Amino acid sequence: xxxxxxxxxxxxxxxxxxxxxxxxxxxxxxxxxxxxxxxxxxxxxxxxxxxxxxxxxxxxxxxxxxxxxxxxxxxxxxxxxxxxxxxxxxxxxxxxxxxxxxxxxxxxxxxxxxxxxxxxxxxxxxxxxxxxxxxxxxxxxxxxxxxxxxxxxxxxxxxxxxxxxxxxxxxxxxxxxxxxxxxxxxxxxxxxxxxxxxxxxxxxxxxxxxxxxxxxxxxxxxxxxxxxxxxxxxxxxxxxxxxxxxxxxxxxxxxxxxxxxxxxxxxxxxxxxxxxxxxxxxxx
Amino acid sequence: xxxxxxxxxxxxxxxxxxxxxxxxxxxxxxxxxxxxxxxxxxxxxxxxxxxxxxxxxxxxxxxxxxxxxxxxxxxxxxxxxxxxxxxxxxxxxxxxxxxxxxxxxxxxxxxxxxxxxxxxxxxxxxxxxxxxxxxxxxxxxxxxxxxxxxxxxxxxxxxxxxxxxxxxxxxxxxxxxxxxxxxxxxxxxxxxxxxxxxxxxxxxxxxxxxxxxxxxxxxxxxxxxxxxxxxxxxxxxxxxxxxxxxxxxxxxxxxxxxxxxxxxxxxxxxxxxxxxxxxxxxxxxxxxxxxxxxxxxxxxxxxxxxxxxxxxxxxxxxxxxxxxxxxxxxxxxxxxxxxxxxxxxxxxxxxxx
Numbered sequence: 001x002x003x004x005x006x007x008x009x010x011x012x013x014x015x016x017x018x019x020x021x022x023x024x025x026x027x028x029x030x031x032x033x034x035x036x037x038x039x040x041x042x043x044x045x046x047x048x049x050x051x052x053x054x055x056x057x058x059x060x061x062x063x064x065x066x067x068x069x070x071x072x073x074x075x076x077x078x079x080x081x082x083x084x085x086x087x088x089x090x091x092x093x094x095x096x097x098x099x100x101x102x103x104x105x106x107x108x109x110x111x112x113x114x115x116x117x118x119x120x121x122x123x124x125x126x127x128x129x130x131x132x133x134x135x136x137x138x139x140x141x142x143x144x145x146x147x148x149x150x151x152x153x154x155x156x157x158x159x160x161x162x163x164x165x166x167x168x169x170x171x172x173x174x175x176x177x178x179x180x181x182x183x184x185x186x187x188x189x190x191x192x193x194x195x196x197x198x199x200x201x202x203x204x205x206x207x208x209x210x211x212x213x214x215x216x217x218x219x220x221x222x223x224x225x226x227x228x229x230x231x232x233x234x235x236x237x238x239x240x241x242x243x244x245x246x247x248x249x250x251x252x253x254x255x256x257x258x259x260x261x262x263x264x265x266x267x268x269x270x271x272x273x274x275x276x277x278x279x280x281x282x283x284x
Numbered sequence: 285x286x287x288x289x290x291x292x293x294x295x296x297x298x299x300x301x302x303x304x305x306x307x308x309x310x311x312x313x314x315x316x317x318x319x320x321x322x323x324x325x326x327x328x329x330x331x332x333x334x335x336x337x338x339x340x341x342x343x344x345x346x347x348x349x350x351x352x353x354x355x356x357x358x359x360x361x362x363x364x365x366x367x368x369x370x371x372x373x374x375x376x377x378x379x380x381x382x383x384x385x386x387x388x389x390x391x392x393x394x395x396x397x398x399x400x401x402x403x404x405x406x407x408x409x410x411x412x413x414x415x416x417x418x419x420x421x422x423x424x425x426x427x428x429x430x431x432x433x434x435x436x437x438x439x440x441x442x443x444x445x446x447x448x449x450x451x452x453x454x455x456x457x458x459x460x461x462x463x464x465x466x467x468x469x470x471x472x473x474x475x476x477x478x479x480x481x482x483x484x485x486x487x488x489x490x491x492x493x494x495x496x497x498x499x500x501x502x503x504x505x506x507x508x509x510x511x512x513x514x515x516x517x518x519x520x521x522x523x524x525x526x527x528x529x530x531x532x533x534x535x536x537x538x539x540x541x542x543x544x545x546x547x548x549x550x551x552x553x554x555x556x557x558x559x560x561x562x563x564x565x566x567x568x569x570x571x572x573x574x575x576x577x578x579x580x581x582x583x584x585x586x587x588x589x590x591x592x593x594x595x596x597x598x599x600x601x602x603x604x605x606x607x608x609x610x611x612x613x614x615x616x617x618x619x620x621x622x623x624x625x626x627x628x629x630x631x632x633x634x635x636x637x
Binding site: 010011014016019039041043044048049050051053074078079083084110111112129141171172175191193238254256271 | 294296365366369470475477594605613616623624626632
């Protein structure tokens, strides 16, 4: 990590203005074609490729002095990587950071969509490891690009069907593919299926950044986002039936499973730590 | 409690970074950057090549900062590189004008301009030299300087490419010089099939180990050929940029040390055979990487089912920063996705039992 003095040698928000502008142009294209992966000249950052550099580049290119930033990892504001990213962005911009979802204008996240519905003046930036939803059925980019162009999605439907035949369930866990505006199949990033419905007809803008794979895509507000499913086998989310958060008592949130190594007991706790704290403070 | 692992991140990170300094504190001797630059030059060269940034001083600093890890050093240089403004494009360098320090051909005994063995570990016996445990560095430096001083410089002969002779004979195809602006892999997403300029840039910056292993697979049997090193040259080339006041003129801005390789392979030419070429060029003295690059460049221009004939496979998986970034990200918490995986696994078991 750099000290303050070394940091002064860098531009506001680290990247040079030309790079930031270039990224914003890719964002505009992504917004214009919901679900389409726009290639961009991904820059190297002082944070590892695969550690959220796509999301960070989006954040850096969009952030300004009026913004308030929230960064979460696995739903938690205090997770090591979230802390590290927040520290870096704060160091090169000086913008205030918050843990309260409602107070943030920009929220960068890995693997979760916050429980509180986002407003139209908020942007959720998702970090994406593997943007290509068809990669599981076709390793070559040159081929998947063509499949998207031709809406040739038979292979992924077949994968769904095969898992149904073999296991009686669609066994895709997180990273469950969705169809955007009846056109592009999109990888929602490794959010749990639990979060997929939050993408549909939302008020906020969702931006997806894949730094290593050099792709940006978007779901603009009020976009139709449908998780792939068959007519007779509806889409099914992770189920936490009969379980609740041991801290706030919520029964309608995504829960982390925790073992107490001392007692051998198994607990559940909200993965969205800021939501959990909010509920507890209201209960008091 | 298991949950501690997710929270309290800030202090843990601070402490972890402080602990890194502990690992560099085992001696009261400082590691002088000049010493790294001058005595670890092959490591410095490797790091500069994989970073795509030619600065011995910064490479040495990066190596000092990260306890000598080559991939961490590459990481530091790459991140620094993306903050630098690009002011000029240098003029095209013709490596025929290289100030040659070493030049060999495995194809011909006699080549125009001659072979120069130069410095190589190839013919050393790899025996530990225990006298280096305590070395008189000033004496070594003086001895070598005196030796250089006592020599009389001679005019270097012209050293045209070995491949030129074969091109004259019609055994290798001659193509007109391609002055198209090269594809810039640092500013654009690679698309496939990748243009040759993108292929060469990517291979030149690739992780040395990765491309060496791939090239080895070509030689061992998962490939077409056993190529011949037509020419390998190591030396300095001069970089020039257009002079601002008068773009007709050039401004010399410095030298870079390069290793350049051409390998020859047999190739089909209707009902007869011809020779085809693979090209490699990397920063610094790094001969195996340059040869591996040339082997892969050639292999990628052929078609077939070997992994090394698939440009997406070869070009997408050899970047030090990308491979190490993604592998190391596996250490990040995956609680949410793993929970989702558990849910999917449990659901199928509930169904069958």
